Amino acid sequence: MTGSPFLALPGAVPAEGVDEGVAGHYGNPMVEQRRLEQGRAVVDLSHRGVVTVTGPDRLSWLNSMASQRLDHLRPGESAEALFLDAAGHVEHAVHVVDDGERTWLVAERDDAPALASWLDRMRFMLRVEVADVSAEVAVVGAMPEGDAFPLDLPDDALRWTDPWRLELPGGHRYSVDPAHPGAFWRYVEVIVPRESLAGLAAAVRSGAAEPAGVLALEALRVAAWRPRFATEVDEKTLPHELDWLRSAVDLHKGCYRGQETVAKVVNLGRPPRRLVMLHLDGSDTVLPKAGDEVVGVKVRPEPAPGEEPERRVVGHITSAAMHHELGPIALAVVKRAVPPQLELIVESHGIDVAAAQVEIVPAGAGAAVDVPRLPRLGVRP
Incomplete structure (x- = not known):
């Protein structure tokens, strides 16, 4: 896969880390x-991975494994889905759109090969074919008003609209x-050849549109509280935590791997960590x-002379940005029990950075249903 032509635009500065391969910015993030917010700019995301599934059984097959309902996905309709392990931890996250003949799964670059390999192993006798087409297609992003897009696109471009802003049936909002x-x-x-x-x-x-780097997109994403697989997810992540x-x-759909944990945490428990x-x-x-570690600072009501406040690691930074x-x-993932009013510090570059917390998943997020307590044996009214 050759370098992106967007890196040859004036002022392009390459991104680092998970977004290496595209422009981080073009001089002024x-x-x-x-x-981007005004709908005037496009972001080169050609480093993203794309996996396709073809065959008449593709939607019902994907639906049987995914956290989201996909069996009734209409051509051009967008969805987001997770593939979980048996304990409910997030293993893959995909942006899904179907064109009537093929289902397209946009994933992080480093996750696409593993996703394609896992899906291929799960085919069994069903009429589906899986392919990693990351070398054949690319992704560009934007934040347009309505159906407009900052650039004229190829006729075979396929558009995915992020459902994050919607209140989806079957979803649950913490x-x-x-x-x-x-x-x-x-x-x-938008997926393009x-x-x-x-x-483009x-x-x-x-001058048909303005360029924007991934740093600009990331800043807006963090401000929107929007989780991303490459940054917010680790081997212990449950979807509830983010x-x-x-x-x-979709909490109303049928059985899939990890579904029992999803239902149990929603109905009976609390997410062990929270975003x-x-x-x-x-x-x-x-x-x-x-x-970088997030540290909670606890001061005793009546500290002894010379006593230092207690510092305890309560979480870690997942994404950071400078917003305009x-x-x-x-964004940070912290322990569930961290009080929302607790003074927090981020230890970064040898410096203590004070941090004020805004709850996304509340510390008091509890069960969605009331379960009556059973009387203890031997206790009679």
Whole structure:
């Protein structure tokens, strides 16, 4: 896979880490964020992976394994789905769209080969074929108004609309904030033939649209509280912890691997960890990186003379960004029991960065149903 033609645009600075291979920015990520929000910019996401499934059994087969209902997916309709392990942990996350003959799964670059391999092993005798087509197609993103897109697209382009802003039937929302920032998240991804990338980049160069790097997109994503597989997920992640039941899980659908854990945590338990957004102190101009520890600071009501406040690691940063309005912000996964009013510090680059917590999954998120207590044996009224 050759380098993206978008990296040849003026001012392009390559991204690092999980987004290596595309432009991180084109000189001013703050301006690029505004252009994205205004529907004037496109983001090169040609480093994403794409897996396809063909065959008459494709939708019912995918539905049997996915957290989201896919068997009734109509051509052009978008969905998001997770594939879980037997204990309910997230193994793969995909953006799903079907064109009537083929189902397209957009995944993170590093996850696409493993996803295709796993799906291929699960075919058994069904009439399906799995292919990793990442070398043949590419993805570009934007935040357009309505059906418009900043650029003219090839006739065979396929559009995926992010359901994060919607209240989907069968989903479950942990966040109780009535002003959920996801309501303003108008994000779409378009799958195009990879050979058309050069033409799209040329159109941007000519002024048909503005370029925006992945840093701009990431800042808007963090502000929208939107989880991403490459950043927020680790080997222990349950979808509940990231408020991902909102867009990627249908609690009314039938059995799939991990479904028992999903139902049990929703109905009876509490997510063992929870996603929060952090407003960071920017006075030291330090932006934390993924993996930096989040520390809770507890001061005793009557500390002894010279006694230092107790510091305890309560979580870690998953994504951090500089937002054009909110300033430095981050997403972090913390322990469920961390009080929302607890003073938090992010230890980054040898500096303590103060952090104010905004609950996404509330600390008090509990059972969705009431289960009556059974009387103890031997106890009579």
